[in-house]
Amino acid sequence: MxxxxxxxxxxxxxxxxxxxxxxxxxxxxxxxxxxxxxxxxxxxxxxxxxxxxxxxxxxxxxxxxxxxxxGAFAHNTLGAVVHNALRAFYDLPVGRRTPEMAAALVGQHWKDEGFQHPKQAAEYRSRAIGWVVDYIAGVDVTDDPVGLERWVSAPAGKLIVEGRVDRIDERDGELVIVDYKTGRHALTTDDARGSQALALYVIAARRTLRRPCTRVELHHLPSGTVAAWEHTEESLAxxxxxxxxxxxxxxxxxxxxxxxxxxxxxxxxxxxxxxxxxxxxxxxxxxxxxxxxxxxxxxxxx
Incomplete structure (x- = not known):
């Protein structure tokens, strides 16, 4: 791009x-x-x-x-629940990766911290279940990620670049950095291109896993959209x-x-x-x- x-x-x-x-x-x-x-x-x-x-x-x-x-903010609680549910989902054997199990995992990881009252928490719990179920309906759940909440670290110039990646896929022999988002607004290609976090994950993942990596993706669950970018050596630099x-x-x-x-x-x-x-x-x-x-x-x- x-x-x-x-x-x-x-x-x-x-x-x-x-x-x-x-x-x-x-x-x-x-x-x-x-x-x-x-x-x-x-x-x-x-x-x-x-x-x-x-x-x-x-x-x-x-x-x-x-x-x-x-104290806790509700939007952070919501994001953590979705991340934890998706990690647990991909940890399951392929045969158990069903919409029903995805919904159950949101419930298992749910917390009410930061919400105004139980009714509001229940509303967003229902929303989170819908987001996760819709999300897995649009992906091939038989593909096993290379990493889930994977810690990557590598020396780069005067730095040691570190971080925990939501998910790392492998497609056509190359790694793909996947970051889940649950914020208020859908994301764009500019967001993926301009994300310093995603670029640093590319740099660290290359060294940690010793495979080529250029593509980064922001998966926004509330809107069901994916914003992607293919980095070059110049953009990473x-x-x-x-x-x-x-x-x-x-x-x-x-x-x-x-x-x-x-x-x-x-x-x-x-x-x-x-x-x-x-x-x-x-x-x-x-x-x-x-x-x-x-x-x-x-x-x-x-």
Missing amino acids: KGPRPARTKRVPSTLSVGLRNVGAVQGQLGFDAMPAKLVKVTPSKLATWADCPRRYRMAYVDRPTPPRG RHHKRAQESAEDFQLATDTLAAGGDPDVLFPSQPGRQCGWCDFRRSCPEGQAAAPADEPWAMLVP
Whole structure:
């Protein structure tokens, strides 16, 4: 598939980048320049959190003990149930992969966390059953995936790229990265092409499983659609470069903090609408001022 180049992933605010460059003198005084460069472990979640808000990154990945998190959100509960049910479904022998079993697995994995009340939870439980049953009706359930919730990890340049892939298929001798989605909106080819997470999974899966891999797919269960993209070496290199730039920034901030740097300078808040559903909202006055708290069920598919 061909098309315009993907929009550049949002980078950390320029004021922070300038601030990180200004800590070079401190790094030199501490002898960091003489130390060999270490590989930085990155996951799609870490990179997305850093791009979204450096303060949230610090609270999630640097601060110990970790600040208290907020409660569960219903849309996350819904997504986890669907993922777990599909994993359990493909773990079954082929002869037991039936629509009835798929429906039963949603029920087995169901939780009511984050929903407004039992009636709302029951409604979305019914929806989730419908999504999963319709989904398996449109695929060949006799095909065994290469991996389910498979952890992949590989060195790539200055990084160790890691992550857990929802499903890895093999088609015509090549691996295909499959990511399940249960969000509010259907996805497009641009979403598949621009997903840094999927690109990094390709890079890591190639090394982990030692097979060619270029295709990524977003399977949106509520709409029954699949958004796909065939990566090239050039497109993977662009995603890798952006990941490496982000990793260098957050690793420098982390090292400088350990050396006595100011956490508010190194990991500033990035207030916005996302503050309404941030896990660490209670520990961030700027986030509380930026947006009202969302109800735990606010982001469910309408």
